[in-house]
Amino acid sequence: MVKNGGLLVIPRPQTCTVRTRTGMLAPLLAAAGFVAATPYATLQRPATLVVDASRADDGFMEVREHIPAAAGSFTIVYPKWIPGEHGPTGPLNDLAALRISANGTALDWRRDPTDLYAFHVNVPAGAGAIDVAFDVLMNAPGDTMATHSVSILNWNRALFYQDGVDSHDYYVRPSIVLPEGWQYATALRGERSSGNRVDFAVTALNQLVDSPLDMGRYVRKWDLWRQGSAFVELDAFADYPQDLEIPTTLLQAYQKVPAEAFAMYGSRHFDDYHALLTLSDAIGFEGIEHHQSSDDRASDDFLTNPGKSLTEGDLITHEFSHSWNGKYRRPADLTTPNFQVPMLTDLLWVYEGMNQYLGDVLSFRAGIRSPKLFPEYVASVYAAMDTEPGRATTPLIDVTTGAPYYYGARGDYGSIRRSSGDFYVEGELIWLDVDTIIREQSHGARSLDTFLHRFTEPAVTGPVVETYTREDVERMLNDVQPYDWHAFFERNVYQVAPHPAADMLARSGWRMVYTAKPNDFVAGRRGNRDAIGWFAYGANISSEGTVRDVREGSAAWRAGLAPEMHVVAVDGQAFSPDVMLYAVNRAEHSNAPISLITSQTGWYRTLALDYHGGIRFPHLERIAGAADILDDVAKPRT
Numbered sequence: 101m102v103k104n105g106g107l108l109v110i111p112r113p114q115t116c117t118v119r120t121r122t123g124m125l126a127p128l129l130a131a132a133g134f135v136a137a138t139p140y141a142t143l144q145r146p147a148t149l150v151v152d153a154s155r156a157d158d159g160f161m162e163v164r165e166h167i168p169a170a171a172g173s174f175t176i177v178y179p180k181w182i183p184g185e186h187g188p189t190g191p192l193n194d195l196a197a198l199r200i201s202a203n204g205t206a207l208d209w210r211r212d213p214t215d216l217y218a219f220h221v222n223v224p225a226g227a228g229a230i231d232v233a234f235d236v237l238m239n240a241p242g243d244t245m246a247t248h249s250v251s252i253l254n255w256n257r258a259l260f261y262q263d264g265v266d267s268h269d270y271y272v273r274p275s276i277v278l279p280e281g282w283q284y285a286t287a288l289r290g291e292r293s294s295g296n297r298v299d300f301a302v303t304a305l306n307q308l309v310d311s312p313l314d315m316g317r318y319v320r321k322w323d324l325w326r327q328g329s330a331f332v333e334l335d336a337f338a339d340y341p342q343d344l345e346i347p348t349t350l351l352q353a354y355q356k357v358p359a360e361a362f363a364m365y366g367s368r369h370f371d372d373y374h375a376l377l378t379l380s381d382a383i384g385f386e387g388i389e390h391h392q393s394s395d396d397r398a399s400d401d402f403l404t405n406p407g408k409s410l411t412e413g414d415l416i417t418h419e420f421s422h423s424w425n426g427k428y429r430r431p432a433d434l435t436t437p438n439f440q441v442p443m444l445t446d447l448l449w450v451y452e453g454m455n456q457y458l459g460d461v462l463s464f465r466a467g468i469r470s471p472k473l474f475p476e477y478v479a480s481v482y483a484a485m486d487t488e489p490g491r492a493t494t495p496l497i498d499v500t501t502g503a504p505y506y507y508g509a510r511g512d513y514g515s516i517r518r519s520s521g522d523f524y525v526e527g528e529l530i531w532l533d534v535d536t537i538i539r540e541q542s543h544g545a546r547s548l549d550t551f552l553h554r555f556t557e558p559a560v561t562g563p564v565v566e567t568y569t570r571e572d573v574e575r576m577l578n579d580v581q582p583y584d585w586h587a588f589f590e591r592n593v594y595q596v597a598p599h600p601a602a603d604m605l606a607r608s609g610w611r612m613v614y615t616a617k618p619n620d621f622v623a624g625r626r627g628n629r630d631a632i633g634w635f636a637y638g639a640n641i642s643s644e645g646t647v648r649d650v651r652e653g654s655a656a657w658r659a660g661l662a663p664e665m666h667v668v669a670v671d672g673q674a675f676s677p678d679v680m681l682y683a684v685n686r687a688e689h690s691n692a693p694i695s696l697i698t699s700q701t702g703w704y705r706t707l708a709l710d711y712h713g714g715i716r717f718p719h720l721e722r723i724a725g726a727a728d729i730l731d732d733v734a735k736p737r738t
């Protein structure tokens with residue numbers, strides 16, 4: 101064993117492998133009934149994949165694939181269950197103009213009538229491979245992947261593979277043709293460029309899908325950390341060059357992220373890491389984790405507007421943290437042999453819930469957000485999850501188990517229907533609770549960081565996977581701090597828990613208070629104006645007067661306000677956020693209800709909003725004499 105910068109070094113494997121704590125994944129899969137087909141694409145004779153993205157700026161890519169095959173009936177599949185997206189989200193509708201041939205002769209193909217991601221062909225005798233060509237249409241409403249200056253390539257959107265194989269044991273030689281004058285970044289290895297074409301080394305299919313590629317016209321690459329051949333890089337691609345002008349202080353904060361993460365986890369499970377960031381208002385806000393990279397998508401002003409660092413400053417740190425928690429340590433039932441086998445998502449309360457906590461903590465420890473603001477942040481999350489009616493009926497385990505559908509949950513009354521966001525922020529509070537319990541029970545000797553060091557040992561490996569179960573997590577927590585963790589998670593995750601644990605804040609040295617002073621984090625991504633009423637009269641109303649959501653049981657609910665209604669007037673005056681604020685403040689000293697004129701599908705109504713509690717924003721207040729645990733959680737370690 102060799103010590104390297106305090107980290108134990110394990111030799112780097114050639115390709116990403118999957119094993120469990122007790123051995124290889126294969127026995128586990130066999131038990132689940134999966135027997136891998138013999139792959140025709142091997143390390144020696146890989147499939148070849150050329151993605152011609154020369155028209156990516158027009159939202160169009162053309163794919164040419166040479167797939168080793170055997171004569172007779174042969175099935176190829178388009179990736180369906182996408183890691184990191186935690187669902188059957190492979191964008192089948194973006195695939196068009198499929199053509200299959202062998203030795204230059206076109207072959208008829210048929211889509212499977214029940215598995216719509218599978219396509220059957222008859223491979224003629226003597227043909228050892230098929231040629232597959234198709235177009236990828238990159239942009240759909242809510243799913244824009246290409247603009248005039250920036251494009252994101254998720255390889256799973258641009259390939260087929262042989263049905264039934266283990267993706268860790270199926271090999272592809274990928275290439276990309278870039279638009280004229282564009283640059284790219286990816287965690288893929290062995291690149292060789294010739295003109296606009298880049299060829300990469302032969303790669304196992306799972307690692308290819310785990311290695312997105314960003315490309316664009318305006319690019320900046322910043323070193324965040326470097327040690328020997330290992331490094332962490334932030335690669336940003338922008339619609340407009342001026343959006344790459346990151347302030348020095350913010351860059352310095354990002355440069356602290358790797359060291360803070362190494363201190364938090366005591367380990368590293370990548371050789372090098374690329375945080376791939378697009379800056380485009382046209383591309384939706386998103387972050388997808390990968391083992392040696394992340395696919396981070398933010399707005400034009402993400403690096404230049406300080407407000408964005410406050411509300412979205414955990415984007416990069418959250419995805420980076422996933423390299424340990426989610427990619428290296430992964431729930432066993434979320435670890436699948438290929439992209440057609442359904443993932444079981446029940447343990448996302450660890451994978452995403454704990455990671456929401458850690459990604460946020462990292463953003464504060466690195467200084468992307470001031471550590472002093474951590475209590476304000478906790479107040480915003482606690483208050484949101486303390487006032488969610490859906491918790492009264494639906495336990496968190498249902499939201500994680502149903503994650504593939506909760507991710508797509510759309511529509512009114514989000515706080516009743518619950519959504520995937522809940523296992524992030526509700527999970528975050530549960531793991532803050534775990535942290536405070538370990539600290540209290542160990543009299544400050546240990547913390548969640550102690551657990552993370554155990555959870556992600558040994559100290560340095562390449563991108564391998566170690567799976568875990570709920571029992572593993574509880575056992576490891578118990579090793580760090582004896583406690584009835586099973587009962588704890590039973591109470592908070594597996595049974596209905598209408599509110600966050602009441603003693604969590606007290607254990608951290610703080611108590612919740614509501615005042616008229618705004619909380620910056622409550623503004624969230626919807627803007628402060630929308631959110632002023634949620635903790636007061638119980639509705640979010642946009643600056644234009646559209647009701648976004650109404651909290652069940654609140655004054656707004658009793659008044660009859662409903663999502664998608666339009667508030668036209670408040671106490672006789674045309675609606676504006678300021679007019680609403682004035683009315684709420686005046687009603688605090690009156691018994692008369694606030695009069696609202698609303699319009700809904702052509703009908704006008706007058707509603708009486710009987711609310712007299714004033715504007716209320718959540719904050720935390722120190723408990724005199726109690727130790728300040730939140731200060732200790734958020735302060736830098738390096």
Ligand SMILES: [Zn+2]
Nearest residue numbers: 418422452455
């Ligand atoms: Zn995540």
